[in-house]
């Protein structure tokens with residue numbers, strides 16, 4: 549029996565979608581966020597979808613990978629990973645903004661492989677009439693909880709129309725943002741993106757959130773904007789208030805120093821971002837929670853491997869998010885549905901997004917959670933008109949690499965990126 553499903557072609561389409569002026573430790577989001585949509589065609593006419601970053605270096609590697617995988621069977625994922633590793637031959641990418649830590653050569657392979665793996669799983673599922681959750685071993689939960697992801701933000705981008713969300717620069721405005729997000733989506737946990745204002749201001753915002761939402765777990769993520777001393781001080785002040793503190797300071801060693809002296813667990817999507825970081829993180833006790841992200845952990849199977857390692861070493865698992873579209877959300881939800889030890893509500897930037905490339909209706913938030921799509925494969929369909937529109941937006945917007953720092957400096961030339969800043 550020959551049941552191979554061979555790849556006959558891959559189309560990679562960079563898209564840009566509107567993004568509000570969200571502030572973080574390295575600057576401010578540009579008016580458009582970039583993604584690349586990966587479509588894989590096969591000899592049986594079944595197509596699959598993946599979604600990933602779209603910075604120029606990554607796009608270049610994706611295009612090389614597209615050639616390398618053409619002709620392969622969509623079931624040969626191990627061989628595909630090996631072929632891409634050989635092709636990349638030790639190259640390392642960068643994420644430009646530095647918010648997802650140091651990218652190693654292994655991490656570069658993982659980033660490139662991920663959207664191809666997801667698209668192949670979409671095809672395998674469509675061919676078998678089964679969902680991606682089924683292919684990954686079967687869902688252990690039928691709804692995947694997400695957290696409200698709050699950002700300090702400006703009213704709108706300078707010189708542009710206001711976006712749909714109010715300014716949020718004070719504790720009261722942050723509480724108002726949380727109220728609207730929780731009321732709209734029903735989120736069951738709240739994360740504040742910090743590292744924007746001096747730590748005492750962010751402590752005040754967290755305290756205001758605590759008072760306004762006594763029953764919801766809270767998280768604060770300053771993206772390594774604090775020194776060890778500052779991180780310990782803030783951690784102690786927020787004793788009993790935070791569910792976890794995310795990436796207070798840079799580096800495995802310094803995270804370990806903070807971890808020893810603060811009461812709450814530390815979480816990361818910056819110092820443990822590739823498999824080679826896990827052993828030293830365990831040895832030093834740097835973190836108790838890893839935020840997984842299939843876009844840079846090498847797809848869904850390798851994210852399950854990460855989950856197993858976390859389980860073995862008694863580490864908790866949560867899920868990280870950048871600005872993303874619906875193909876990514878579908879993949880995240882399938883992965884989260886099959887991962888028993890994903891014990892925290894996942895992050896998503898979903899609430900900040902007003903445009904998408906998928907047909908609407910498949911992915912809905914209900915009480916802060918999303919049900920894994922039931923259809924075969926990922927269960928989402930590409931909206932070709934929307935894809936064409938967002939690709940045109942990419943061509944017109946002029947942004948080719950995410951650069952929160954450069955954009956901030958255009959607005960305030962005196963602004964400098966400093967990690968840690970306080």
Ligand SMILES: O=C([O-])[C@@H](O)[C@@H](O)[C@H](O)[C@@H](O)C(=O)[O-]
Nearest residue numbers: 572647648769817869870871
């Ligand atoms: O989009 C942002 O500004 C976030 O700061 C993002 O880039 C981070 O990678 C992420 O959300 C995080 O949890 O660190």
Ligand SMILES: [Mg+2]
Nearest residue numbers: 769794795817
């Ligand atoms: Mg983070």
